[in-house]
Amino acid sequence: MQLSRHDLSQLDEAYLAGLQEPSLRALSLKLLADLKEAHERLAQDPSNSSRPPSSRAPWEAAQAGEEQGKTLAQSAEAGDGQEATPPEPGVESESDAPSDAGEARRPGRRPGAPGHGRTQCLAVHAERHHHPPGCAICGRSLSAAAETRTASAHYVIDLIPPGPGRTGLEAIQVKQVYHAHRCGCGHWTQAEPAEGGEEADWTVRLSERHLAGPMLVALICALSLRMRLSRRRIREFLADWLGLSLSAASINQCLHEAGRAVAPVVEEQLLAEVRASDLLHADETSWKEHGKLLWLWVFTSATTTVFMIGRRSQELLHSVLGSVLHGWLMSDGYWAYRDYDNRLRCLTHLLRKARGLEESLEAEARGFGRALRGCIEAVMAAVYAAREGPPPKGLRAQHAEALNALLALCLQHAEAKHAKTRALARELLNDWDTFWVVLDHPELPLTNNAAERALRHWVIARRISYGTRNSQGSRAFTALASVIDTCHQRGLSPWEYIAEVLRHRRQGNPAPALPAAATV
Ligand SMILES: [Zn+2]
Numbered sequence: 368m369q370l371s372r373h374d375l376s377q378l379d380e381a382y383l384a385g386l387q388e389p390s391l392r393a394l395s396l397k398l399l400a401d402l403k404e405a406h407e408r409l410a411q412d413p414s415n416s417s418r419p420p421s422s423r424a425p426w427e428a429a430q431a432g433e434e435q436g437k438t439l440a441q442s443a444e445a446g447d448g449q450e451a452t453p454p455e456p457g458v459e460s461e462s463d464a465p466s467d468a469g470e471a472r473r474p475g476r477r478p479g480a481p482g483h484g485r486t487q488c489l490a491v492h493a494e495r496h497h498h499p500p501g502c503a504i505c506g507r508s509l510s511a512a513a514e515t516r517t518a519s520a521h522y523v524i525d526l527i528p529p530g531p532g533r534t535g536l537e538a539i540q541v542k543q544v545y546h547a548h549r550c551g552c553g554h555w556t557q558a559e560p561a562e563g564g565e566e567a568d569w570t571v572r573l574s575e576r577h578l579a580g581p582m583l584v585a586l587i588c589a590l591s592l593r594m595r596l597s598r599r600r601i602r603e604f605l606a607d608w609l610g611l612s613l614s615a616a617s618i619n620q621c622l623h624e625a626g627r628a629v630a631p632v633v634e635e636q637l638l639a640e641v642r643a644s645d646l647l648h649a650d651e652t653s654w655k656e657h658g659k660l661l662w663l664w665v666f667t668s669a670t671t672t673v674f675m676i677g678r679r680s681q682e683l684l685h686s687v688l689g690s691v692l693h694g695w696l697m698s699d700g701y702w703a704y705r706d707y708d709n710r711l712r713c714l715t716h717l718l719r720k721a722r723g724l725e726e727s728l729e730a731e732a733r734g735f736g737r738a739l740r741g742c743i744e745a746v747m748a749a750v751y752a753a754r755e756g757p758p759p760k761g762l763r764a765q766h767a768e769a770l771n772a773l774l775a776l777c778l779q780h781a782e783a784k785h786a787k788t789r790a791l792a793r794e795l796l797n798d799w800d801t802f803w804v805v806l807d808h809p810e811l812p813l814t815n816n817a818a819e820r821a822l823r824h825w826v827i828a829r830r831i832s833y834g835t836r837n838s839q840g841s842r843a844f845t846a847l848a849s850v851i852d853t854c855h856q857r858g859l860s861p862w863e864y865i866a867e868v869l870r871h872r873r874q875g876n877p878a879p880a881l882p883a884a885a886t887v
Pocket residue numbers: 502503504505506507550551552553554
């Protein structure tokens with residue numbers, strides 16, 4: 368929008384009557400552009416909005432309407448970072464909710480509770496003055512404006528991170544002052560804090576009006592996602608070590624805003640890089656979103672990691688990976704992966720299951736487990752040897768006989784009485800070729816450890832936080848987790864990058880791309 372509410376409030380019939388033709392023409396163009404934009408916005412719904420298709424996860428489609436109503440009612444500023452589910456017995460609750468909060472606790476301020484305003488009285492370290500660049504009506508420069516006045520002011524608390532010659536963190540408070548100037552044409556134009564435009568499914572705003580500056584938001588992200596602190600603990604840390612009094616709701620708003628800021632980086636850039644990688648590891652683990660069972664998915668290559676929270680479904684896989692993958696995909700046996708060519712399966716998983724069968728009380732299971740273990744161990748040993756020595760010749764042919772014998776055994780056990788034997792035989796048959804690809808490509812990994820390792824940190828986070836509270840929280844969480852892990856893989860500081868992205872996005876600009884690798 369070119370004209371602000373403040374500009375429009377000054378326009379009326381008498382005002383227009385007093386304008387010269389060039390000014391009137393310039394103003395008409397602005398009004399026309401704004402009117403067109405307003406019409407387009409009115410006609411916008413999630414099915415035709417400008418968001419890229421990849422940024423809308425398929426599982427959100429059904430619940431979008433319901434979420435919209437709910438979030439409008441409870442407002443983005445409400446503290447919704449904590450699960451209200453009662454803690455498991457014997458586990459210390461990290462929730463902000465009092466123990467008698469009950470299941471139906473709504474997020475946000477209790478009636479009668481004190482508000483979440485700024486309670487501390489930090490000294491003002493600096494003032495920053497903002498002036499309008501030109502007249503909103505006639506476009507004339509305002510540097511020599513006849514009249515000026517202060518239009519608005521607010522405070523931003525930010526951090527000066529450690530740098531050359533300085534250690535430790537320093538919190539500073541900056542007073543941001545916005546001025547209005549009166550042009551020769553008579554119009555008052557005022558500078559205003561920048562805001563990111565609306566984006567579907569996000570209720571948290573990207574705004575320079577927010578109390579926490581970009582580096583403080585980045586620190587809160589580090590405390591929450593990397594140090595896995597609850598909102599309550601973050602609050603305690605900020606108060607004890609920086610003298611800052613931020614409410615749990617403000618902390619939650621920072622996390623959601625940072626998540627929203629980096630989401631396009633993940634949903635556009637990182638997803639595309641994951642799809643284009645030569646070798647991708649995928650895995651999933653259960654996740655709770657407001658008590659609902661979902662899955663935390665990870666897709667990780669040598670240089671990029673993307674997390675998603677959603678259903679365990681083919682739709683989700685397609686939304687992340689697309690319908691065709693050119694590189695290798697290492698995954699577990701979930702059926703939806705079978706749509707992809709060039710798949711690999713983790714041999715150590717299979718080995719574990721084979722060992723399990725060997726310990727069975729059923730003779731049939733023991734026999735099958737032993738045969739399977741022998742076969743896998745032989746294949747793994749051959750692959751290790753091939754990686755050390757000269758390029759192997761005919762590794763597949765060397766093992767053909769043993770594999771054929773195992774295949775016959777699987778067919779024979781596909782209807783076995785013993786449930787685990789039957790299940791394992793069928794799992795092998797379903798994915799038969801994918802287990803033995805390493806015989807043709809010994810350079811490929813034997814295990815899915817990379818994906819399991821990528822999930823481990825967040826599995827502990829899940830235990831502490833009991834999952835996420837709503838779809839916005841889940842999306843913010845996975846966007847930040849993806850950026851943090853990818854930065855670490857590339858030798859970059861996730862915190863400086865998150866602060867940088869937030870700075871751009873609060874000004875309504877696109878997020879800078881995540882660099883390929885550290886430059887120093
Ligand atoms: Zn003017």
